Ligand SMILES: Nc1nc2c(ncn2[C@@H]2O[C@H](COP(=O)(O)OP(=O)(O)OP(=O)(O)O)[C@@H](O)[C@H]2O)c(=O)[nH]1
Ligand SMILES: [Mg+2]
């Protein structure tokens with residue numbers, strides 16, 4: 428096979444050499460932190476980062492390689508390597524495409540952009556459906572309206588018992604709490620554009636230098652600044668990925684019959700519903716509806732549950 432570019436020839440030769448002596452060379456393990464233009468930056472167990480290419484066989488078989496994947500690779504010269512295979516992929520998120528995520532930090536703000544409980548509930552449902560631990564992070568607590576927003580979040584999410592953290596990337600409040608929640612885990616930051624995800628990471632990781640952007644004045648919307656996905660190593664262990672913000676998000680792979688179980692506060696109460704597998708909608712003697720009526724469960728969570736139920740039911744809902 429002819430190779431047009433000398434650089435690629437060298438890669439090919441070295442990859443071939445490494446294949447020949449793969450039995451003698453120690454196979455290393457590491458995690459893909461970023462992927463770009465056919466190269467993968469892999470952090471080995473010891474912490475060194477190797478720039479790798481995938482073995483031709485992997486590319487031919489179309490074996491997907493994702494940021495977050497654990498891989499086995501052969502070192503070429505201590506800085507470059509050849510990926511041999513992925514190991515133990517436990518989970519794979521589609522958007523953003525990251526493997527093995529454990530936790531999602533949902534970043535929102537009291538204003539710029541304004542707090543949307545429906546978007547927050549939607550993200551919580553998506554996190555639950557992928558079995559990720561959700562954390563709610565209200566950022567921009569230096570802005571007016573943050574005390575009211577904090578109170579609202581405490582009320583709405585008390586029954587679900589989601590961890591809540593109140594931060595400001597501007598004055599640094601709450602960052603220590605956030606650091607503790609991130610430690611030792613693989614997390615992604617998600618949430619609307621402009622809520623301050625990249626700004627928070629720039630505060631937590633001063634070397635990260637992630638691009639941030641102003642929220643547009645009139646629409647109070649972010650400008651979708653972050654585009655690429657990468658995992659950033661945290662001091663003291665753990666990895667965190669910034670993700671692009673979004674304005675719309677559909678529940679396209681949420682199962683209609685699983686939806687009630689994605690609202691954790693409904694689960695215990697639903698034991699008292701008349702029907703097992705109650706959809707908490709038109710069924711008689713529904714304990715969840717009764718609890719909402721008696722103000723024992725937050726009305727806004729139930730209201731959004733019905734919105735999502737309609738959405739997934741209209742789509743056919745079962746998968
Ligand atoms: N007042 C205040 N402004 C903040 C805070 N955090 C971020 N900002 C500002 O909010 C704007 C958006 O911040 P980004 O960090 O780019 O937001 P993002 O969530 O990463 O946005 P996308 O990448 O578009 O999803 C910037 O002008 C930041 O300076 C904060 O805690 N307080
Ligand atoms: Mg960003």
Ligand SMILES: [Zn+2]
Pocket residue numbers: 697700701705706707708710712713714715716
């Ligand atoms: Zn019910």
